[in-house]
Amino acid sequence: MVIMATTSSLTYLPVLERIAEEVDRTPGRGRPADYIPALAACDPRRFGMAVAELDGTVYGVGDWRQPFSTQSITKVFTLALDLAREGDELWEHVSREPSGNPFNSLVQLEYENGIPRNPFINAGALVVTDRLQTRTGDAAGELLTFLRAESGNPELDFDREVAASEATHGDRNAALGHFMASYGNIDNPVPVLLDQYFRQCSVAASCADLALATTFLARHGIRADGTRLLTRSQAKQVNAVMLTCGTYDAAGDFAYRVGLPGKSGVGGGIIAVVPGRCTLCVWSPGLDERGNSVAGVAALDGFTTLTGLSVF
Numbered sequence: 001m002v003i004m005a006t007t008s009s010l011t012y013l014p015v016l017e018r019i020a021e022e023v024d025r026t027p028g029r030g031r032p033a034d035y036i037p038a039l040a041a042c043d044p045r046r047f048g049m050a051v052a053e054l055d056g057t058v059y060g061v062g063d064w065r066q067p068f069s070t071q072s073i074t075k076v077f078t079l080a081l082d083l084a085r086e087g088d089e090l091w092e093h094v095s096r097e098p099s100g101n102p103f104n105s106l107v108q109l110e111y112e113n114g115i116p117r118n119p120f121i122n123a124g125a126l127v128v129t130d131r132l133q134t135r136t137g138d139a140a141g142e143l144l145t146f147l148r149a150e151s152g153n154p155e156l157d158f159d160r161e162v163a164a165s166e167a168t169h170g171d172r173n174a175a176l177g178h179f180m181a182s183y184g185n186i187d188n189p190v191p192v193l194l195d196q197y198f199r200q201c202s203v204a205a206s207c208a209d210l211a212l213a214t215t216f217l218a219r220h221g222i223r224a225d226g227t228r229l230l231t232r233s234q235a236k237q238v239n240a241v242m243l244t245c246g247t248y249d250a251a252g253d254f255a256y257r258v259g260l261p262g263k264s265g266v267g268g269g270i271i272a273v274v275p276g277r278c279t280l281c282v283w284s285p286g287l288d289e290r291g292n293s294v295a296g297v298a299a300l301d302g303f304t305t306l307t308g309l310s311v312f
């Protein structure tokens with residue numbers, strides 16, 4: 001059930017309004033990702049933020065209904081969808097440690113025998129998508145179906161221009177895929193995997209959509225329709241990996257500032273989970289040098305500081 005709140009239960013709206021004013025006054029928003037030309041055109045002054053509560057109420061400020069490129073945020077959902085199917089066997093193929101390296105780095109893979117550090121760097125996400133592809137025959141389609149169901153928005157879709165742009169500039173991901181295949185850690189033909197991965201990254205969704213789609217993690221694994229996707233323990237595990245690995249090689253600083261499980265994408269979005277309470281999604285396309293939204297991290301920092309909500 002999705003409720004676009006107008007009257008009741010706008011618990012955190014005054015906080016969001018205060019954050020939006022603060023962001024508006026702050027100069028310097030970073031730069032949009034330019035390694036994917038389709039993302040480079042975004043205006044770094046765009047800003048939106050949404051809160052979704054556990055009953056499906058969602059509200060926000062600024063550009064909170066504006067679709068943007070979800071990019072690596074989708075890695076959370078493919079992880080959950082695969083974990084729900086194969087359970088702990090997944091962890092034999094991808095680890096759960098922060099990498100301390102950029103998200104597209106190849107360097108650890110050779111001396112760690114083709115096992116990526118975690119599911120949120122590109123190498124790890126490729127492994128997860130590969131395994132979901134083996135289990136479903138259409139990993140990206142499975143993701144889209146899930147996001148549509150959880151957000152209540154049947155119009156969510158892939159952005160074909162972004163997917164094509166990723167494919168044209170996809171040498172690094174192709175290298176990661178082939179390198180892991182050489183260790184026997186990829187099951188599908190690498191071109192098939194890359195096509196699935198690029199479509200996955202291209203999904204366009206708004207802060208409202210993503211905050212709602214993330215609520216299963218705040219509900220300890222329970223989906224919007226009341227069915228269970230993850231066990232309580234698996235939901236804890238996904239939240240823990242988000243906290244420790246969700247913001248690339250800035251995960252320590254994100255945990256220090258925000259104190260919540262979070263996952264960013266180079267489209268400028270960040271999702272965050274307050275277990276048992278609510279979820280957040282913020283979007284502003286200007287990134288810092290590690291690929292995290294400058295205003296997005298500041299806004300989440302402001303939210304947990306003003307509300308006192310965090311996992312600590």
Ligand code: DON
Nearest residue numbers: 071072103120122201265266
């Ligand atoms: O693989 C890429 O380059 C992007 N499509 C995803 C980038 C992103 O958001 C950061 N990744 N971990």
